[in-house]
Amino acid sequence: MDYNFTEIEKKWQEYWEQNQIFEVEIDNSRPKYYVLDMFPYPSGAGLHVGHPLGYIASDIYSRYKRHCGFNVLHPMGFDAFGLPAEQYAIQTGQHPAITTNNNISRYRKQMLKIGFSYDWSREVKTCDPKYYKWTQWAFIKMFKHWFNNKTNKAEPIDKLIEIFEKEGNLNVDAACNKCRQFDSRQWKTMSEKQRQEILLHYRLAYQAETMVNWCPELGTVLANDEVKEGVSLRGGHPVFQKKMKQWFLRVTAYAERLLDGLEELQWSESLKEIQRNWIGRSEGASIWFEIAPLESGKQIDETIEVFTTRPDTIFGATYMVLAPEHSLVEKITAGEYKNGVKKYIEETNKKTERERLEEAGSITGQFTGAYAKHPFSGDLIPIWISDYVLSDYGTGAIMAVPAHDSRDYDFAKHFSLPITEVISGGDISEGAYDSLEGTLVNSNFLNGLKVVDAINKVISELERQGIGEKKINYRIRDAIFSRQRYWGEPFPVYYKNDIPYVLEEDQLPLVLPEVDSYQPTEEGEPPLARAKNWKTKEGYPLEVSTMPGFAGSSAYYIRYMDPHNEKELVSKEANEYWRDVDLYIGGTEHATGHLIYSRFWNKFLYDTGMVCREEPFKKLVNQGMIHGRSNFVYRIKNTNKFVSSNLKDKYDVTPIHVDINLVHNDILDTGAFRKWSPEYRDAEFILEEDGKYHCGHAIEKMSKSMYNVVTPDEIIEQYGADTLRMYEMFLGPIDQSKPWDTKGIEGVHKFLKKTWRLFHDKNNKPNISEENPTEEELKILHTAIKKVTEDIERFSFNTSVSAFMICVNHLYSLKCNKRKILEDLIIILSPFAPHISEELWRVLGKKESIADAPFPEYNPSYLKEDLKKYPITFNGKVKLNLELPAGLSPGEIEEKVINDENVKKYLGEKKVKKVIVVPDKIVNIVV
């Protein structure tokens, strides 16, 4: 074999490692560039060919930036805590650390073989106590901070205590849980426990009892982004709403900043849109409804707060609805309705999230027997409960305006509640009219106003009377931060008097203890409750929940800057040098989870002065998925006969996935198929005219069960890592999903072989000419330099691969082996195919790694042409081509074209109406 990729790749991978070529240090003489991959969760199945797509792209970009003189930080690590390893531990009893470490070493081995330019000395593992020390540390910091809405940032809780001591919380505007008001005198008379309870309402990491997503199957609560369509993202288990005490991160405090911060980021519009949706900002008003004296005559002095985006329709509010979980429900329910309400709440609680979603649209509800007072008219409006009002959006209560909201309309029709039109323009006998077009009617002081004006007027009136205010509401919820699981970071929290306190920083890391089983205890406590001596030195019990998966991944990009620092998360020096991630590559699946949490986490660290950039990821590229290409055989039902794809319609068949390794170009190796599984040993085949069995195919997810998994390892063995890298890029645009089809790989492999042959003679001996290149050769080279440079800059790696092919094909046909051409060629190729480039670099006699060779700049003067080929079109249709000298004026071109013999021939009798000349491009003759 001429091009012995196996030997070459091994050689240079060892060279890079031994010479620490890709280990980087702070170097103030060079500009930094930080390229980051979303670090993987190492699953048991290993990497398939789809996983490294983004890593290859980022590696190309990293190597390119390095050629351009940047000091490139390009690290890799592992998101190592998580459910799969723990589920496996529950099944087998094997400690999840063992599974995880095995998987990590397999992943690392697979990645090393692809030849990435990672600085492995900076590798982090989230399950390593040296690493999670800083996750726990950040939690403590959040616990010790609150969010001041006035300054719009996090501030130390000590400052808040000072304020409380001086003036209570009367003037404090904080992002906090509902909290009663108190003055300094009251604060001073409070017990330690009472004070701590109040402070918990303000902390950025806080504990609270609210409705959470409870997944019994996994035995844990889940964050909103871990639940999709009412089932857990991992495993697809049903999820219930349950009231529980849990840890939260006050992400909502940063809602506005998370939204505003998106503007400046170079992320795809769709990703930003997903985040905007998730944050879900809506403008409207808060309105406080008084509760009318109950039937019993009892007066409840609490008000029902509702949020509405349409305060203009307030005179159309004919009833109110509370979420069944609303805290006032019990208090206001009148005696005769108590049973009905109780029953309704029980039924709601029984439903899983999924059932609730599925039943959306079916109308259920229950009257409480209580009435609220309309804030302007004073009319009594009945208060209902219904699960169409969600407890965790807005205030969990609405004013229902059936005439102008379709859900309220349906509800009102169903329960025969009054419908009052307040915006003209619709027909409320037909349905709700929710348009913003129209004029206010039946609305007292709003009559005659347009909707927008009415909104403004009613808000100022609400504020004037002190019964409501302008309000911006967010859909985003605080992140549930505790999991009733074993394999995660322990909370640095202990309990005294049932009040949580955090450990001192010098007691970190709080190491995950050993347990005898990974199951919950018999009392339903999390696995950590099994740990012996799980308490502080003083004997206080430690928290038994652990942190969720996103905890460890929220600041890992910061840790890479200074991964071995035992004193700080990151030194000031390292942080100020590396600053932020310039390029972040990963999948869209993290759009609402990781990418929101890390932005939140980073903003918090920014507020406290611990990092210097407010947004962590300047530019983000989402790589598309690579799907598998499956093959099918068609078994005739109830037989062991298999019919070829094109004949299958004549029979009643069952398609069966067949291992793609038994199939070449969709032709089944029938012998191998018989050996594949005993049940097919006696299989018979109905072949096509060509005597072959043709398989069907489909593009599907790559998965073991579909027998369509292709691993990087098998590709590397057969073609080498450089071929794998180039082929992955060649498949198509990085951000699009595309199918993997191994058979196409020959093209890029041939290209690399051809490149090799440019440098070698027939006997595979290096053969480089010192002659000066011709103009033609320079033009070929510089066309490629220009194209590849531009393509890399805009992440169009597929087109740069074809540029290389064109260039090498050209040079090959000219038998060009001139040093002055090949040197530059091999540098621009090296980010894509680093091993062969490093090898051919030595063939050119170089002693140092190609990784530091300066990237060649293209010289426009080599691209100039003396003759330009002009397509001549008639009414826009190309009829012929003319070669004209470059640099002619449009007038001269027109003259030459009109007088050209061939053009005249085409014209014949037709008259020329107009000639359009686009210099260097085209000539259009209008006839």
Added chain:
RNA sequence: GCGGAUGUGGCGGAAUUGGUAGACGCGUCAGACUUAGGAUCUGAUGCCUCACGGCGUGGGGGUUCGAGUCCCUCCAUCCGCACCA
């Protein structure tokens, strides 16, 4: 329902700003060299048509000398959100 993306040969895709649609590669066909080919090399290859020529970028309409690219409209697929008040 709302929001976003995508739609180009048999296949993956190219055409960066309105200027020769189908680059590059796979596959297919033909040929060369071969004992052989799932090796290598050369050539052809959008569709219809014997040809002249015509038709072609999801469908329909428009702007323009000229549209894959811009505008309107419809359709399909994928993704995100969804009883969000």
